[in-house]
Amino acid sequence: MTNTQEFAPLSIAVALPAYRRALVERMLQRLLQENGEMSADWYVSHAAEADVTLRLPPDEGADPSASLLAELRRPDGGRETLTIEWPWRPGALLAALQRIARLLRSGAAGSADARDALAWQWLRRWSELALEARGRLLELRMGGQVVALMDARLGYWYAANQVLPDAAQFVTALARDSYSIELGQATPPPLLRPVSIKPLLWQLGVRSGHYGALPALRQRGGLRLKGWPYLAAGGPKAYAELIQKLRGGFNTAASLRDSGLAAAGLVDGFLNACLVCDFFHGETAEPAASAPAPVPVPAGVFAGAQMRPGNEQAVIASIRRSLHAGTP
Amino acid sequence: MSEIKLLFAGPMGAGKTTAIRAISEIEPISTEVENTDFSESDKAETTVAMDYGELTLDSGDKLRLYGSPGQKRFEFMWPLLAQGALGVVVLLDNSRPEPLADLEDFLSAFSGLIEAGRVVVAVGRLETHPQPGLDDYLASVSRRGQFLPVIGADVRRRDDVVGMLELLFEQIESTASTAAAAVAAGAAGDDEWLQFVQRARAQ
Numbered sequence: 001m002t003n004t005q006e007f008a009p010l011s012i013a014v015a016l017p018a019y020r021r022a023l024v025e026r027m028l029q030r031l032l033q034e035n036g037e038m039s040a041d042w043y044v045s046h047a048a049e050a051d052v053t054l055r056l057p058p059d060e061g062a063d064p065s066a067s068l069l070a071e072l073r074r075p076d077g078g079r080e081t082l083t084i085e086w087p088w089r090p091g092a093l094l095a096a097l098q099r100i101a102r103l104l105r106s107g108a109a110g111s112a113d114a115r116d117a118l119a120w121q122w123l124r125r126w127s128e129l130a131l132e133a134r135g136r137l138l139e140l141r142m143g144g145q146v147v148a149l150m151d152a153r154l155g156y157w158y159a160a161n162q163v164l165p166d167a168a169q170f171v172t173a174l175a176r177d178s179y180s181i182e183l184g185q186a187t188p189p190p191l192l193r194p195v196s197i198k199p200l201l202w203q204l205g206v207r208s209g210h211y212g213a214l215p216a217l218r219q220r221g222g223l224r225l226k227g228w229p230y231l232a233a234g235g236p237k238a239y240a241e242l243i244q245k246l247r248g249g250f251n252t253a254a255s256l257r258d259s260g261l262a263a264a265g266l267v268d269g270f271l272n273a274c275l276v277c278d279f280f281h282g283e284t285a286e287p288a289a290s291a292p293a294p295v296p297v298p299a300g301v302f303a304g305a306q307m308r309p310g311n312e313q314a315v316i317a318s319i320r321r322s323l324h325a326g327t328p
Numbered sequence: 329m330s331e332i333k334l335l336f337a338g339p340m341g342a343g344k345t346t347a348i349r350a351i352s353e354i355e356p357i358s359t360e361v362e363n364t365d366f367s368e369s370d371k372a373e374t375t376v377a378m379d380y381g382e383l384t385l386d387s388g389d390k391l392r393l394y395g396s397p398g399q400k401r402f403e404f405m406w407p408l409l410a411q412g413a414l415g416v417v418v419l420l421d422n423s424r425p426e427p428l429a430d431l432e433d434f435l436s437a438f439s440g441l442i443e444a445g446r447v448v449v450a451v452g453r454l455e456t457h458p459q460p461g462l463d464d465y466l467a468s469v470s471r472r473g474q475f476l477p478v479i480g481a482d483v484r485r486r487d488d489v490v491g492m493l494e495l496l497f498e499q500i501e502s503t504a505s506t507a508a509a510a511v512a513a514g515a516a517g518d519d520e521w522l523q524f525v526q527r528a529r530a531q
């Protein structure tokens with residue numbers, strides 16, 4: 001643990017409805033008492049402007065087990081928001097406070113990290129809404145304006161300038177302007193050309209890894225890759241080993257972290273990226289997708305192939321059956 | 329209907345015949361193919377040996393399994409043999425003097441199919457020759473701006489051969505569904521993913 005004594009303690013304020021605020025404040029006090037080095041780092045404040053303010057997420061007010069948002073005021077005046085999952089478990093709250101202290105005290109690196117937390121939150125919202133979308137598009141607002149419509153099932157991004165932002169620019173914009181994602185209309189906007197959003201999702205996934213596995217990932221029993229996540233190209237070498245393992249059989253985020261193949265943040269980032277880019281078996285944005293209807297495929301994909309695309313799925317299915325049936 | 333075929337490519341001794349034998353219902357035969365189509369090559373009398381095996385599908389169709397000639401002087405034939413194939417499995421032998429140079433030859437020969445997600449690379453004899461490792465293969469692939477699965481495999485094990493085909497099929501399916509989505513949404517079809525991968529590598 002780094003020596004934090006050289007820093008002034010950080011203030012934390014609890015901006016929750018009264019009954020919950022009392023509970024959280026008591027939890028904080030006890031945590032600080034029980035963890036010696038923490039008490040030098042933190043004090044609970046009632047000021048309107050603390051270094052960290054805990055709030056309820058706007059959409060989860062009714063849920064007593066809801067996560068909390070921690071609003072961070074960085075030394076340079078910038079603001080970040082990150083989510084504390086399961087704050088009602090002291091261990092989770094403690095880990096969150098340690099993480100926040102590191103963020104606020106690591107200067108430039110800290111602000112980069114905090115932007116990664118935004119990537120995590122953004123993807124969490126994306127993955128939740130993807131499950132509910134049922135053909136509707138997701139509406140991304142930034143600074144109050146709709147900036148893009150997103151098709152979570154097909155993985156498309158529709159925006160006026162028809163260009164997919166780069167992940168670094170994107171999280172910087174998320175940090176600067178407030179954002180929201182909501183369910184929107186069902187029909188794609190006319191005239192706008194869809195752009196694959198997966199490169200952006202992949203990068204956000206990778207960046208989000210330091211903040212752990214996305215909840216949608218934790219809810220899954222076993223993880224097994226379908227296909228080959230070629231967006232992983234150019235990434236760390238450990239990706240190749242993770243791919244091998246994830247193709248070999250069912251794994252969980254925890255088992256992979258324990259496997260020692262790579263640092264936890266890298267493993268979780270890779271898994272988050274695979275999840276949001278739809279590289280896992282059984283990963284369905286909609287129930288319909290689990291029983292895929294034959295889809296028309298452009299001729300260009302079948303470079304050199306003479307077979308009609310519609311046939312190809314049937315042919316592959318038939319080869320599979322034959323391979324698995326007989327052992328010559 | 330048109331021919332359903334898979335091509336096993338790779339340098340001499342990499343295991344093409346063994347792989348075909350693992351899944352073929354007939355003993356692989358070496359066929360003499362006359363080099364009539366290839367006006368580029370100087371002589372009509374050029375013949376090359378090619379492996380052939382087959383598997384009858386429950387649809388009644390036959391899956392034809394071809395093994396391409398391994399000698400580098402037949403390099404010009406590899407893409408021609410791959411024409412119309414469902415996909416290509418490139419078998420490499422890690423005990424050869426320069427397996428990464430072998431890899432380069434096949435990546436060049438099949439570049440179009442690689443972009444279409446129809447090629448996998450399987451490296452054999454890793455148990456006795458662990459170097460270069462799979463990471464080195466992936467690095468070579470990346471440097472060329474390509475990306476495809478590279479796995480270790482021992483073609484003497486049928487499961488390994490079935491596994492490499494399964495990997496190939498999954499790739500074909502995922503590429504096809506992405507492209508289908510692009511069409512459904514009316515996209516122009518240029519590959520944002522590939523561009524992204526290339527940008528990421530350029531960094």
Ligand SMILES: Nc1nc2c(ncn2[C@@H]2O[C@H](COP(=O)(O)OP(=O)(O)OP(=O)(O)O)[C@@H](O)[C@H]2O)c(=O)[nH]1
Pocket residue numbers: 338339340341342343344345346347395397398399451452453454481482483484
């Ligand atoms: N130890 C070991 N032997 C292997 C492996 N893969 C293939 N072999 C052996 O290598 C030998 C050559 O395999 P073949 O199937 O004849 O190779 P080929 O590619 O058809 O060779 P050519 O027709 O000469 O181009 C066989 O005896 C295989 O059993 C491996 O991963 N490990």
Ligand SMILES: [Mg+2]
Pocket residue numbers: 344345346379395
């Ligand atoms: Mg042979």
